[in-house]
Amino acid sequence: MNQGLIITIDGPSGVGKGTVAKSVAKELALAYLDTGAMYRAVALQVKRNPINIDNDTELLSLLNNTEIGIVNNQDNVLVITLNNEDITDKIRSPEISRISSDVATKRLVRKKLVELQREIGLNGNIVVEGRDMGTYVFPEATFKFYLDATLEERALRRRKQLMENNINIDLDNMTKEIELRDKQDKGRLESPLHPAPNAVIIDTTNLNADEVTNRIITEVKVSK
Ligand code: DC
Numbered sequence: 167m168n169q170g171l172i173i174t175i176d177g178p179s180g181v182g183k184g185t186v187a188k189s190v191a192k193e194l195a196l197a198y199l200d201t202g203a204m205y206r207a208v209a210l211q212v213k214r215n216p217i218n219i220d221n222d223t224e225l226l227s228l229l230n231n232t233e234i235g236i237v238n239n240q241d242n243v244l245v246i247t248l249n250n251e252d253i254t255d256k257i258r259s260p261e262i263s264r265i266s267s268d269v270a271t272k273r274l275v276r277k278k279l280v281e282l283q284r285e286i287g288l289n290g291n292i293v294v295e296g297r298d299m300g301t302y303v304f305p306e307a308t309f310k311f312y313l314d315a316t317l318e319e320r321a322l323r324r325r326k327q328l329m330e331n332n333i334n335i336d337l338d339n340m341t342k343e344i345e346l347r348d349k350q351d352k353g354r355l356e357s358p359l360h361p362a363p364n365a366v367i368i369d370t371t372n373l374n375a376d377e378v379t380n381r382i383i384t385e386v387k388v389s390k
Contacts (some may be wrong), residue, residue: 174303
């Protein structure tokens with residue numbers, strides 16, 4: 167299916183996949199794809215056009231009017247567009263996190279986004295980050311990693327990230343939100359979150375982003 171190097175990085179909410187995937191891509195001069203951002207784009211579309219997402223006819227009609235773009239700009243920052251509007255700064259709120267986890271349970275949504283992800287990954291030389299990259303979207307990827315950390319640590323990391331974007335949420339609520347996301351992402355019928363059988367699992371609880379990045383790069387270089 168694919169040519170060229172594909173590195174998949176999967177794991178639960180708040181584990182720091184984004185930071186690590188971006189650094190790995192930079193160090194190895196590869197492209198980077200944040201697939202969570204695509205689910206977030208669909209979530210924003212649903213927020214703006216309230217529909218019953220359990221109704222496939224309504225959902226399909228909305229998806230047919232949803233064009234998602236994802237490109238690296240000149241500064242190597244990933245820009246996400248929804249029907250040609252730059253929505254990069256509009257998809258990181260707790261509300262969008264919640265809706266994206268809901269829309270990600272829907273088969274029609276996954277079908278559309280997986281097609282797009284495979285198209286983008288077709289030529290390889292890319293680091294792809296999400297929940298089902300190694301298990302479903304790119305089962306033949308060259309290297310597969312699964313990052314994990316305790317719920318408490320992930321809540322702290324996600325809260326810090328939100329606070330850097332001037333979004334305040336107390337730690338108790340953050341922990342509950344992440345616990346709920348975990349339940350939904352791991353328990354859904356369509357491509358639930360779990361490590362691929364041949365993924366390298368890294369417990370990042372006591373590691374910083376640089377240490378995790380180095381672990382991945384070392385693994386890739388040793389096995390190349
Ligand atoms: O990684 P993230 O927090 O930006 O992802 C947002 C939501 O999208 C998350 O609840 C799970 C879902 N998701 C998914 O189901 N499959 C992916 N490949 C990426 C994200």
